[in-house]
Amino acid sequence: MPAPQRTLPARCLIPLLLLGSLLGAACSSMDAIDRRVERVIGERSGALQAPPAAMRRGETTDLPSRSLYDKHPGTRNPTAGEIAFEEADPNRPIIDRLDGYYRSQVEPVGYDDPDAEPPVGPALKPLELDLEGAFRIAQRFGREYRTAEEDYIFAVIRLLIERHRWGPRFFNDTTAFVDFTSNDGDYSSALRVINELRATQRLPYGGEFEARLVTNLSHQLMEIVGDRNERATSLILSAGIPLLRNAGLIAQEDLIQAERDTVYAARQFERFRREYLVSIAQDYFNLVAALATIANQESSLLSRERLLAQRQAEVQAGRVAAFDERNVRQNVLRTRVALLNARESYQLALDRFKIRLGLPVETDIVIQPVNLELPEPEVSVRTASALALQFRLDFQNALDTLADARRAILNAKNQLLPNLDLGLQAAFNTDEDDNSRDNLLPNFDLQDTDYTMSVTFGLPLDREIERLTLRQTTIQLQQAIRNAEQFRDSIILSARASVREIDRARFALTLQEEAIVINLLRLEQMEIQADEIDALTRLDAENELLQSQIDRDLAQRDLRVAILNYLLTTGQMRVRPDGTFQPLQGMVVRELDPTAATP
Known part of the structure; x- marks a missing residue:
């Protein structure tokens, strides 16, 4: 008869149960990890006197588990017979439709108007976007910004992993x-x-x-x-x-490098925020200049249409030849085509700007005129170069990586020692x-x-790989030194060029403003002598005025961009936590009247 079965005494299982409970309670939640990451980011960014990157929580995407393991995902590819195609009417009102595409992008009409076109995007009214609003939206929704933010967070997570390895485990x-x-x-x-x-x-020393x-x-x-x-x-x-x-501080190499990498990442992220602001501002200024160009072309088209009506009346009266009227008509058609092309280019640029801001393409936005005017700096090329070498965060990273390369040589020499x-x-x-x-x-x-x-x-009998590694790190140090020197020279070059670009843009703006005055006076004189001026001469004057207005708008854009690029190149650009521009001490940013703001 088999012996009776016995069980393990409960008192023997108590330590195991207590141990399992302890280990379960020790597991960190995602919220705790996020708090640790935020604490390190606050320390690193605080050392730079810069706003920290924000941890965006609750953004985990839950996917159906079954579809993740599907070996044959479905494909939607209907045949030609399954796709319906509707032919457009050749006599449809194309001009009206093209005008409608553009008007919906520039006129802040509320969709609560029963006569207005129903919204395509989620908003009931078009979003009236000014420059500071673009900065805020770009920092909140911009994909580039979030990617740079996550790269910073990745560096901090790598540091926390390394710190954990150096703690009790x-x-x-x-x-x-x-x-x-x-x-x-x-x-x-x-x-x-x-x-x-x-x-x-x-142990700290190995x-x-x-x-x-x-x-x-x-x-x-x-x-x-x-x-x-x-x-x-x-x-x-x-x-x-x-x-x-492997004895000494070489044992902490991974921890040392991870700590330094978070400093580099903090500098790189702050540098990105400044570059991002300038890039968004440049895109915004391009849109404003494009709107000004369209407005100038619309005004020019109206003027040419009036001239065409005048020439038609003169032809009917027998005062001018018919070919003169046909020349004006041909010019009106070319101007209308140029206007349509400018509108299409603007709409395409606007949609790309929406994508860059992280907004749905269907969102209707209306670009507002620039309502802030930055003052021009009084600075020499020598001072600008010195400021750039002193303040540029990416140049500080380049210098500090030289210390990493020199430390790598010391570590490589340590690997040549015998084991004890x-x-x-x-x-x-x-x-x-x-x-x-x-x-x-x-x-x-x-x-x-x-x-x-x-x-x-x-005994160090086989150290061939270590000797080759030492030689490699020595060469890498020389490369790092040359790269740092070249980077320094390129920074000086960019700083000097940024100062010259401000003066060039200001001079170009002054010339174009004078050209507009000259062309306006020229047209006024032609209006007085209308009977003595032929159509081609009048059209040439119209073209000169239009081109001078376009060049003036582009010069105004170039001057604004040049000022921002100067601040960025010299490391003086500062960005508020909400992503907007922060003026420096002594910089008076003038607010313009939105109704009278220049493009």
Whole structure:
């Protein structure tokens, strides 16, 4: 008759249950990780006196689990017979439709008007967007901005991973065995559970300390003879310490580099915010200039249409030849085509601007005139170069990476040393004669303790790879030095050019404003002498006025961009936490009347 089955005593399972609960409670949630990331970002950005990047939470996308593992995802590709095509009427009002496309982008008409066209996008009214509004939207929704923000966060996460490796780390492994033994047809079975709790800690100058608590629980489930419950516990303390190779600060290389990388990432992110502002402003100024060009072309078209009507009346009166009227008509048609092309270019640029801001393409936005005017700086090319070398964050990164390259050489030299490692271990075991099994805490027998010390010396017989690595790091340092020197020269070049560009843009703007005055006076004189001026001469004057107005608008755009580029190139650009431009001390930013703001 088989022996009765027995179970493992509950008191033996209590330590395991407590241990499992402890480990479960130690698991960090995503919110805790986000708080740690925010704390590091705040420290790094605070050292730069710059606003920190924002952690965007709750953005995890849940996908259907079944579709993730589908080996044959579906494809939508209907045949030609399944796609309906509707032919357009050749006599449709194309001009009206083209005008409607453009008017919906420039006229802030509310969609609550029953006569207005229903909205295509989610908004009920077009979004009236000014320059500062574009800055705020770009920082909140812009895909480029969020990517740069995430790159910064990735650097911080890599640092937290490395810091965790240098902190105390706990591990627990539980293994269960069931043994079956046969003796002349009689079977006995035993349950054996081994639990190993480990704690490790890296040492600051190389090596690692480890503490292991090994508990061995065994219980005879079905016995042939006797009833046995056994528990043995060992506490093992050990340390491995390098004395030559891998000894010293080289042991912290990964941590040192991760800490420095977060500083580089903070500088790079702040540099990106400034570049992003200038780039968004340049796109905005291009749209404003395009609107001004369209307005000038519309005004020019009206003037040419009036001239055409005048010439038609003169032809009917027999005062001028018919070919004169046809020349004006041909010019009106060309002007209308140029206007339509300018409108289409504007709508395409506007849609691209929406995408860059992170807005749906269907969103209707109306670009407002520029209502802020930046003052022009009084600075020399020498001063601009000195400011750029002093303030540019990317140049500071380039200089600090030279220290990384020099440190890599020291680490490579360390790898040429022989191995000399010290090993220490102490093992504390429980008293085998102690029968007090009801105790949850082990009773270690200090007289049954093993101490071990070892020294391992390894001759540097094969260091060919290490010598090649040393040579490689030496060359890389020389490359880094040359790159830093070239970067320095390019910064000086850009700073000098930015100062000259401001003066050039101001001079071009002054010339074009004078050209507009000259062409207006020229047209006024032609109006007075209308009977003596032929159509071609009048059209040439109209073209000159239109071109001078377009050039004036472009020169105004170039001047604004040149001022922002100067601030960016010299490292003086500052951006508020909301993404808008922050004036410097002594910089008076004039607010323009929106109704009278120039493009």
